[in-house]
Amino acid sequence: MKTLLTAGTVISLDPTIGDLDRGDVLIENGVITDVAHRIDSTDAEVIDATGRIVMPGFVDNHRHTWQTAFRGLGADWTFPEWAAALHHTLKPHYQPEDVYLGTLIGRLEALHSGVTTMLDWFHCASGPAHADAAVAALRDAPGRSIFCYGAGWGTSDRIDTEARRVRSALPADELVTMALGLRGAEDTSIDTVAEELKLAAELGVRTSVHIASDGTNRPIADLYEHGLLRDTTTFVHANGIGDDELRMLADAGSSISISPDVELKMGFGWPMTGRALAAGLRPTLSIDDTPSVGGDMFSTMRTAYAVQRGLDGTLNSHDLLEFATLDAARSCGLDARTGSITPGKGADLILLRADDPTMFPVNHPAGTIVSAGHPGLVDTVLVAGRVVKRDGVLTGVDLTALRHRLLESRDRIAAAAGVRLDGSWRPQPQPH
Template sequence: MRTLITGGTVITMDPATGDLAQGDVLITDGVITEVAERIDAPDAEIIDATGRVVMPGFVDTHRHTWQTAFRGVGADWTFMQYLVAMHDTVKPHNRPEDVYLGNLLGRLDALNSGITTMLDWFHCALTPEHTDAAVAALRDVPGRSVFGFGAGFRTSDPIDAEVRRVRSGLTGDGLVTMALALRGPEMTAMETVAEDMQLAAELGLRTTVHIETDGRPIAELLEHGLLRDTTTFVHANGISDDQLRMLADAGSSVSVSPDVELKMGIGWPVTGRVLAAGLRPTLSIDDCPAVGGDMFSTMRTAFAVQRGLDGGLSARDVLEFATVDGANACGLGSCTGSLTPGKDADVILVRADDLSVFPFNNPAGTIVAAGHPGLIETVLVAGRVVKRDGVIVGMDVPTLKARLLESRDRIAADAGIALDGTWRPTPGE
């Protein structure tokens, strides 16, 4: 099967392939086979990209997707209030079916806004059934997803058997793969961190870990021989410059969640400091109770903040963070993140004729500085059209919305919380 996307402005994010003011992208059996100014493919299905920007889909390297039903409730929360609300108060009332709906609608939201690849940093594994429900939701959404299994916080409970069980179920699963979401040196004993990382290495899993406070956690990991080029460190706001250089020397990656970090008081995003250390940062949404679920907002915040701090960041840099750099951090750089012949066709078409961005003079600059989810007209994952003419294909979204509202209302009633933003959880309650 062949598909020809024709007549659009093509941003490949691949220096070797280059960008085209007007060009075509040919897809054969789900793989990009050619990018050129004009391609003759009379047997191909045509997608007319006139007045559109054709580019790789976005990559979100860290999202707690199960929390989708509580979108906006935590807009005014601090980080500590978020922990109390979502982990101490809301999480215990989630049934497996609630997790399924949260993950399903959250992943659909991401896909709808052009995020073709997403790492689901899952830390609601109350039972094996909860974990299976989260994975099932990712499978039911036609996006590329990395299931980051997490054992929770502040625990040294053994996870070996459960990780192996989940891993065995995801072998050869196609678009859904697995990573291990580590408890990390701030949440458990170093001995447990070492055991978790050894398990991940044995199973061939990449790892992802939150590093949110001041101190020397990276130095401690280095001392114990636990820095890897397969680990993504989330946030890292309090980490000193010398420790960021340790991450660069190890080949690790950093996931910046600028909206959450600023709003919740975690700290200034480390985008520029990570670049100065010799790393390419990636971008992530984190949690939708506090912020929006689209990459446009995340890119704009990261861009504006770093420009305000030192003026040294370009829009093209930010677009790379959100695409090819994110794909590399997820271990998927060989198959996605750029419109490179030989890679899977994870492609989005962005409207360039909408009044909010017209005239579209500077494609990369306009997408980063003024883009929004309403511009995402068409989405392809591995060559399959999953959003066409602004509508997700093959999903009964109204019914799923109704089910999510029922789930949200039951959890809120059981937990005794208000949904209008008036509830202010405090640590210790």
């Protein structure tokens, strides 16, 4: 099966191809086979990309989709309030069906806004059925997804058996794969971190961990001193760690995921974008959670860009596109499959409306996307060559039925937890 995208403005994110003012992309059996100014193919389905920008789909390497039903509820919360609300008040009332609906609609939201690859950092496992529900939802959403099974946050202290069970059901060559969410050195013992890294290596999966510092602790240095930094680990947030610790991560080949909107509004500190670059790290970008912030990569890029430009005037718009595509794909171990428009990679592509009044005229494509882009521009989305959104509408999805089910789920959980949904409820942080 062949598909030919014709006459679009191509932002390839591949340095050997560059950007094409007018370009074609040929796809065969889900894989990009050619990128050129003009391609002749008489036996391909043609998608006219005139008036569209063709670029790689976004890669979000850190999002908690099980929380989707409570969108906006945490807009005014601090981090301790968020933790008290989601983990201590609402999560105990989640049934597997609630996990499934939040994860499915959250993943569809990401696809709708152009996120073709997403790591779902899952920490709502009250039991095996909850994890299975999240995996089922990711499989039912037609995206490239990574189920990151998170230790801690109320899961059992030892997840060896469960992690092995889930890994056996998620081969590495499918659209839905697995990662392991670690407890950091701040949350558990060094011995436990070592055990979880050993488990991940045995399972052949990458790892992700939330980490930060208030200036009184040195979590990265602790891991370094015990030989526990890996090139397969992504450190999420990392606000407040020292410049020397950032260099330790760079030397180890580790990745850093920045969630700028959450970090700024919840009081984590300044996003580490510029400091990471100065240390030799390529930052990546993530959403984190939609009860607190918007779920699209356009606003995430814009926040990261504006903050760093305000701090030191560095960065350009092309940097931000790389952070949100190829660099993030590399952090997930998927840069050979996705993240750029490169022959041999999977056709994970998005077409943005360049004729939309909020974008037109597009003089500098990368600059226009970063400064003015929004989800309403996402006209077409392909994952592994399959069209999952066409003419602005997700294909094969009954959103009306799903919305009804999610509202029922939300209302049941809120009632059981005694939570008001009008924004007047402020959770009480848990004592340390």
